[in-house]
Amino acid sequence: xxxxxxxxxxxxxxxxxxxxxxxxxxxxxxxxxxxxxxxxxxxxxxxxxxxxxxxxxxxxxxxxxxxxxxxxxxxxxxxxxxxxxxxxxxxxxxxxxxxxxxxxxxxxxxxxxxxxxxxxxxxxxxxxxxxxxxxxxxxxxxxxxxxxxxxxxxxxxxxxxxxxxxxxxxxxxxxxxxxxxxxxxxxxxxxxxxxxxxxxxxxxxxxxxxxxxxxxxxxxxxxxxxxxxxxxxxxxxxxxxxxxxxxxxxxxxxxxxxxxxx
Amino acid sequence: xxxxxxxxxxxxxxxxxxxxxxxxxxxxxxxxxxxxxxxxxxxxxxxxxxxxxxxxxxxxxxxxxxxxxxxxxxxxxxxxxxxxxxxxxxxxxxxxxxxxxxxxxxxxxxxxxxxxxxxxxxxxxxxxxxxxxxxxxxxxxxxxxxxxxxxxxxxxxxxxxxxxxxxxxxxxxxxxxxxxxxxxxxxxxxxxxxxxxxxxxxxxxxxxxxxxxxxxxxxxxxxxxxxxxxxxxxxxxxxxxxxxxxxxxxxxxxxxxxxxxxxxxxxxxxxxxxxxxxxxxxxxxxxxxxxxxxxxxxxxxxxxxxxxxxxxxxxxxxxxxxxxxxxxxxxxxxxxxxxxxxxxxxxxxxxxxxxxxxxxxxxxxxxxxxxxxxxxxxxxxxxxxxxxxxxxxxxxxxxxxxxxxxxxxxxxxxxxxxxxxxxxxxxxxxxxxxxxxxxxxxxxxxxxxxxxxxxxxxxxxxxxxxxxxxxxxxxxxxxxxxxxxxxxxxxxxxxxxxxxxxxxxxxxxxxxxxxxxxxxxxxxxxxxxxxxxxxxxxxxxxxxxxxxxxxxxxxxxxxxxxxxxxxxxxxxxxxxxxxxxxxxxxxxxxxxxxxxxxxxxxxxxxxxxxxxxxxxxxxxxxxxxxxxxxxxxxxxxxxxxxxxxxxxxxxxxxxxxxxx
Numbered sequence: 001x002x003x004x005x006x007x008x009x010x011x012x013x014x015x016x017x018x019x020x021x022x023x024x025x026x027x028x029x030x031x032x033x034x035x036x037x038x039x040x041x042x043x044x045x046x047x048x049x050x051x052x053x054x055x056x057x058x059x060x061x062x063x064x065x066x067x068x069x070x071x072x073x074x075x076x077x078x079x080x081x082x083x084x085x086x087x088x089x090x091x092x093x094x095x096x097x098x099x100x101x102x103x104x105x106x107x108x109x110x111x112x113x114x115x116x117x118x119x120x121x122x123x124x125x126x127x128x129x130x131x132x133x134x135x136x137x138x139x140x141x142x143x144x145x146x147x148x149x150x151x152x153x154x155x156x157x158x159x160x161x162x163x164x165x166x167x168x169x170x171x172x173x174x175x176x177x178x179x180x181x182x183x184x185x186x187x188x189x190x191x192x193x194x195x196x197x198x199x200x201x202x203x204x205x206x207x208x209x210x211x212x213x214x215x216x217x218x219x220x221x222x223x224x225x226x227x228x229x230x231x232x233x234x235x236x237x238x239x240x241x242x243x244x245x246x247x248x249x250x251x252x253x254x255x256x257x258x259x260x261x262x
Numbered sequence: 263x264x265x266x267x268x269x270x271x272x273x274x275x276x277x278x279x280x281x282x283x284x285x286x287x288x289x290x291x292x293x294x295x296x297x298x299x300x301x302x303x304x305x306x307x308x309x310x311x312x313x314x315x316x317x318x319x320x321x322x323x324x325x326x327x328x329x330x331x332x333x334x335x336x337x338x339x340x341x342x343x344x345x346x347x348x349x350x351x352x353x354x355x356x357x358x359x360x361x362x363x364x365x366x367x368x369x370x371x372x373x374x375x376x377x378x379x380x381x382x383x384x385x386x387x388x389x390x391x392x393x394x395x396x397x398x399x400x401x402x403x404x405x406x407x408x409x410x411x412x413x414x415x416x417x418x419x420x421x422x423x424x425x426x427x428x429x430x431x432x433x434x435x436x437x438x439x440x441x442x443x444x445x446x447x448x449x450x451x452x453x454x455x456x457x458x459x460x461x462x463x464x465x466x467x468x469x470x471x472x473x474x475x476x477x478x479x480x481x482x483x484x485x486x487x488x489x490x491x492x493x494x495x496x497x498x499x500x501x502x503x504x505x506x507x508x509x510x511x512x513x514x515x516x517x518x519x520x521x522x523x524x525x526x527x528x529x530x531x532x533x534x535x536x537x538x539x540x541x542x543x544x545x546x547x548x549x550x551x552x553x554x555x556x557x558x559x560x561x562x563x564x565x566x567x568x569x570x571x572x573x574x575x576x577x578x579x580x581x582x583x584x585x586x587x588x589x590x591x592x593x594x595x596x597x598x599x600x601x602x603x604x605x606x607x608x609x610x611x612x613x614x615x616x617x618x619x620x621x622x623x624x625x626x627x628x629x630x631x632x633x634x635x636x637x638x639x640x641x642x643x644x645x646x647x648x649x650x651x652x653x654x655x656x657x658x659x660x661x662x663x664x665x666x667x668x669x670x671x672x673x674x675x676x677x678x679x680x681x682x683x684x685x686x687x688x689x690x691x692x693x694x695x696x697x698x699x700x701x702x703x704x705x706x707x708x709x710x711x712x713x714x715x716x717x718x719x720x721x722x723x724x725x726x727x728x729x730x731x732x733x734x735x736x737x738x739x740x741x742x743x744x745x746x747x748x749x750x751x752x753x754x755x756x757x758x759x760x761x762x763x764x765x766x767x768x769x770x771x772x773x774x775x776x777x778x779x780x781x782x783x784x785x786x787x788x789x790x791x792x793x794x795x796x797x798x799x800x801x802x803x804x805x806x807x808x809x810x811x812x813x814x815x816x817x818x819x820x821x822x823x824x825x826x827x828x829x830x831x832x833x834x835x836x837x838x839x840x841x842x843x844x845x846x847x848x849x850x851x852x853x854x855x856x857x858x859x860x861x862x863x864x865x866x867x868x869x870x871x872x873x874x875x876x877x878x879x880x881x882x883x884x885x886x887x888x889x890x891x892x893x894x895x896x897x898x899x900x901x902x903x904x905x906x907x908x909x910x911x912x913x914x915x916x917x918x919x920x921x922x
Binding site for chain 2: 138141142144145146148150151153154196204207208249
């Protein structure tokens, strides 16, 4: 079955991005773009600058040089709140969920930007807020169904195994109905079966909701299987960019991964 | 049972399942017939709505060429749409064939081919993929209807269509052919084949057991009368639809009594759903009750000391007098104990029943395998009317049930109304029941082998009727063997005794024709894992844990306990287990080691692990094994291990030994 996915125009482009922390240059003159509806992977060895790249996209870091163009608008700097309201959501390399809250409540927090009523009205659960919360709850239930976590709906996140927590984090990011989803090592620390499940979910999200996905991953096999195009970073520089097959046969990439005699 | 139609049009007597459906739609149209939890909310359909849905499905199938005698595969978890599809097929005089949803594609191929299936109604993408995989080998299969649209957008195969479009086409067909549906229902006869259930088959290919409307309905009606079910009862349908038990409890009895069937959200949420629904009538195989109890016990061990103390004190009272109170023999219990039990009920048993989702339970049944004494006693003593029943696919599970107040652990109860039982010369139990199968599909040879010329069904079980007329089953008649010295050897009897220990999940005993009895053991990862954690024993997974010395010692204790018990039995005392090993992997249906209903396939296991069996008998202290395993996605891998083998103390048979 060959899905006929629709990959559209450039949604996000990063131009001449550099990032330095004091004297340490984390990223040097990096440029690549992300097309609407595609799955774009960023790979590279440890310390290559992959997470920094995601942090620049959603405004946690400000690039020292370069610019970001998101949906035709140019930004010198992004900030996390603006990124979220423009439809960029993310997950983290180290799970950042509220451990004491239930799965359901954690995912509901992902709807926060979409809620209109104020803190007091939300606390009282009356009138229009009640209707609003029901609508949000329904959206959340669709996501719970989608990611097959019904059985842990009411379980505190802290009690769940790691692989399931990762899934809950993805659910929370999806709850914001993002147009662009940033996944920081969604499969780190998972066993083979959990990885396969997560791959399936990422492909399904992309397919069902048309969400554009940028993901960082160490596992080369996974990346090559699910992404449309791959950017390769090494020591803060871009050393490759293109479809998986092309990247795989790129000598610079092979050297970066396998090591080369200097 | 007689039909008393309240509505004006003089309908056919409700002597088929479609007839019953239409009668309920007339008589209790506004009562809830079926519920499903979707997106966290329980949705209900009334009998009138169900009749309407079924009509649309039936017409949709007819529009695509489904005819009288056509077969319809039904594959998936328990879903209203799938139950309705079975009704729809029956409305058209077709035969639904529910299939195990966790079967792999190649296993499905046999049934699809054998039952000449052209139409399939399935739950989701997973099942569609399996059917498409075997499509080249099953050219007849021309219509695959799926109910969950998730992931199905890009399927362009001509065979695949959605449930919604089937029903839409059905409604259009119904408008164009008024009277068609009612006409087809009216053509149904009680002795038409209502359903075909494939037996999992411990040997050879599965056989399609054909039941007529009449046999299933009389079995269901017998049950309904026996336990006084009515349209206010509620059940949770969570066991595989392909299994006769679910077909009887969630389909036949529901249609006869008009009670409400509840479909869980997913197979993982059954416990939560059970608690939310609070069924009044519940069936589970012993292992489900066992898992529940294990969970309760594990959580109790983690509870605070005062709670634990309260639990154990109350349970001691319950063990002393709970069953007697349950059996209505409260008069035999001293007043002090009765008061303590009432207090225990308020503090422990009531809340515990609530946590288990059994607060409203009127009657619970178990069957299909032997149940452990502690397990059985536990549920009865906390006020759950758990009883045993006996029957098989071929008899619509309508042979024996324990009547209220006459519950004995080691028997399966008395013959149900209309059932006759006799014991053949070789010890085999033979029955005549109103729920008797019509035939095995296209297997007159198998039909002739299972039913005697004078009409008795040969169950293949060895057993006897005790002094009170209760049936006691020991083992499969063909499995009962003898050791080399002639001692009686009933492997399932030994295995069951071992499996009653919470630490032992499966056991396989060998010994027929040998000088002694030996066993393979599978530990229960949950229970032994917890035990190991408490003792600070580190392990990396099942294989590692299974081979730890401490675990061997634990299992050895269990086996020695069994041996001590057996020593008191004059007939089976000589078949005590003298050596054992703990297997490096859990026995699995995907590897063919268990049937889909989780019974061990002893012969297959003996062949597959022949080197291990030999090592058990020839006295080695360890043995290497290298075997292929199959993952859930169909890929295979190899697993290699060096297994320890241990000797176990046997106990001389104490009482005056008679030659067995």
